Amino acid sequence: MPTTTIAGHEVEVNEEGFLTKPDQWTEDLAPELAKLIGLELTDAHWQLIRFLREDYKAQGETATLRRASTQSGVPVKELFVLFPKKPAKKMAYVSGLPKPKGCV
Amino acid sequence: MENTTKNLVVLGAGTAGTMVANKLRKRLPDSEWTITVVAKDDIHDYQPGYLFIPFGMNTPQQIRRSSRQFLSPDLTVVMAEVERVDAEANTVHLEGGRELPFDQLVIATGTTPRPDQTPGTEGPEFHKSVGEFYTFEGAVALRDQLARFTGGRLVVHITELPIKCPVAPLEFAFLADDYFRKRGLRDQVEIVFVTPLDGAFTKPVASKTLGHLLEEKGITVETDFMIESIDQEERVIRSYDEREIAYDQLVTVPLNMGADFVAASGLGDELNYVPVDKHTNRSTAHDNIWALGDASNIPTSKAGSVAHFSVEVFEENFMDAIAGRPLSHSFDGHxxxxxxxxxxxxxxxxxxxxxxxxxxxxxxxxxxxxxxxxxxxxxxxxxxxxxxxxxxxxxxxxxxxxxxxxxxxxxxxxxx
Structure with missing residues (x-):
């Protein structure tokens, strides 16, 4: 796996740029990852990032869009505003988590 | 004398429930185990046949049988809806007030299309210009609808994954291409395949092969489309990111969810699927509860083949569990x-x-x-x-x- 340096941290990423080791993520990486996909993080973003990190720790997999919405109480429509076009993927990307599977 | 017979209760008499009840009845002596199957009705459809009905490749009669006829006469069969499971008290509550105590419980109540979950699906045009083929009634209605269709845009649409038989919508698009070709109408029919995924299918290798096939057949693909609503008057579907796709005939695959009693019992995830160990199908919360077939959250396709393969592994593990042995078999998601x-x-x-x-x-x-x-x-x-x-x-x-x-x-x- 290629490595790259983000916010002064050397991290492993896959071909799509997702961190491959969620443990390598720290909170100071999020704004940098967000910048790479054209996002500026607000409190509303952070609420979801923290939810996703906690949920991943408990479940061992990245929450799907539906799970993120039902568990955090943020409507899907709002997730599309916060993380335009591809909210599930973008939330995972910024949170240093694998792309959600949810689909097999 | 104390009654020492134990109770195995199987909820659901579809593919997984029927197989597991019949198999375990052969393995468990009547004197030791009573096996009760709860079926919601006496209908057992061959669900893969739903895909063929709209194209006249199966008749409705070919795919519908009685549930009871496939259940061994040595099983106790109860026709009822499940209200909830009290996992702490090891009791199933049925609608109407009847209670079934259990020592072991198998949840095999599958997954069901839920048109009520997408606004605009269940209007006056449902089962007309807004078609679906995930139910018997829907498939038959769509057959008549397609027969009347002489040209325009046919949109085949998936709401959200996971769905039962994830390849079925693609197959529908392929078969529609063939169907209109044979009717000499293919030039008048535009076929669009709309998916929330970023490609034709969930698995990259298959996605590539299937993507090529769509292209070859002149089927357009619209990816990353998360539907917000259907507008039956305007005949468009709208996504959360405000894209619109117009249709003359829509064939939608509604959101699929596990049974409502699973949620009411506190046994489900956000889509009412029962969280289980993916190698044994044993509930992660209760050692004497198992979920088989589409009802579980295992990360593989919701399909009859998975139900079949996992039931065979389950059968051995169940024998281990009731004998107090560690589970010896592991399901690989085949x-x-x-x-x-x-x-x-x-x-x-x-x-x-x-x-x-x-x-x-x-x-x-x-x-x-x-x-x-x-x-x-x-x-x-x-x-x-x-x-x-x-x-x-x-x-x-x-x-x-x-x-x-x-x-x-x-x-x-x-x-x-």
């Missing part, structure tokens, strides 16, 4: 799916938790007769023949001779 590609051909996909769909031959290495990940006539005939195998061997619990564990012999990993 799925195998026929994909009808039109023109009397089909592809066959074979994959599990860890392995992408392979090329090669099935079920016998190098001999086949069916080929993996490639269109062939034999695959199509295999798919058609499976209905008979399903009624006559699979449901009664007779061995099919297919290994539940995926074998790599004679198969070659394809390049992604």
């Amino acid at each position: 799925a195998n799916c026929f994909v009808e590609s039109g023109g009397g051909k089909a592809l066959l996909l074979d994959f599990n938790y860890d392995t992408e769909p392979l090329t090669g031959s099935f079920p016998l290495p190098k001999v086949g007769p069916m080929s993996l990940l490639k269109e062939s006539r034999a695959n199509h005939l295999g798919k058609l023949a499976f209905r008979h195998i399903y009624w006559n061997a699979l449901l009664p619990g007779r061995p099919l001779g297919l290994p539940s564990e995926m074998s790599m012999a004679g198969k070659v990993p394809a390049d992604a």
Whole structure:
């Protein structure tokens, strides 16, 4: 796996740029990852990032869009505003988590 | 004298519930175990047949039977809806107030399309210009609808994954291409395939092969489309990111969810699927509760083949569990799916938790007769023949001779 340096941290990423080791993520990486996909993080973003990190720790997999919405109480429509076009993927990307599977 | 007979309760009499009840009845002596199957009605549909009904490739009569006829006479059958499961008290509450105590519980109540979950689906045009083929009634209505269709835009649409038989919407698009070609109308019909995924299918290798097929057949693909609503008056579907796709005939696959009693019992995830260990199908919350078939949250296709393979593994593990032994068998997520590609051909996909769909031959290495990940006539005939195998061997619990564990012999990993 290629490595790259983000916010002064050397991290492993896959071909799509997702961190491959969620443990390598720290909170100071999020704004940098967000910048790479054209996002500026607000409190509303952070609420979801923290939810996703906690949920991943408990479940061992990245929450799907539906799970993120039902568990955090943020409507899907709002997730599309916060993380335009591809909210599930973008939330995972910024949170240093694998792309959600949810689909097999 | 104290009654020492134990109770195994199986909720659901579909593919998984019927197989598991019949198989365990052969393994468990009547004097030790009472097995009760709760079925919501006396209807057992061969669900893969729903896909064929709209195109007249199966008649409705061919795919509908009585549930009871497939359940061993040595089982206790109760026709009722489940209200909730009290996992702490080991009791199933049925609608109408009846209670069934259990020592072991198998939840096999599947997954169901939920048109009520997308605004605008259930209007006056439902089962008309807003069609679906995931129910018997829907498939029959769509057959009549397609018969009247003489031109315009046909939109085949998936709401959200996971869905039962994830290849079925693609097959629908392929078969629609074939159907309108045969009617001499293909030039007048535009076919659009709309998916929330970023490609034709969930597995990269298969997605590539299937994506090529869509292109070859002139079917347009609209990806990353998360539907917000259907507008029956304007005849458009709208996504959360405010895209609109117009249709003349919509064929939607509504959101699929597990049974409502699963949620009411506090046993489900956000889509009412029961969280289980993916190798044993045992509930992660209760040691004496298991979920089989589409009702569980295992990360593989919701498909009859998975139900079949996982039931065989479960049977052994269940015998271990009731004898107080550690579980000795492990399910690998093996799925195998026929994909009808039109023109009397089909592809066959074979994959599990860890392995992408392979090329090669099935079920016998190098001999086949069916080929993996490639269109062939034999695959199509295999798919058609499976209905008979399903009624006559699979449901009664007779061995099919297919290994539940995926074998790599004679198969070659394809390049992604």
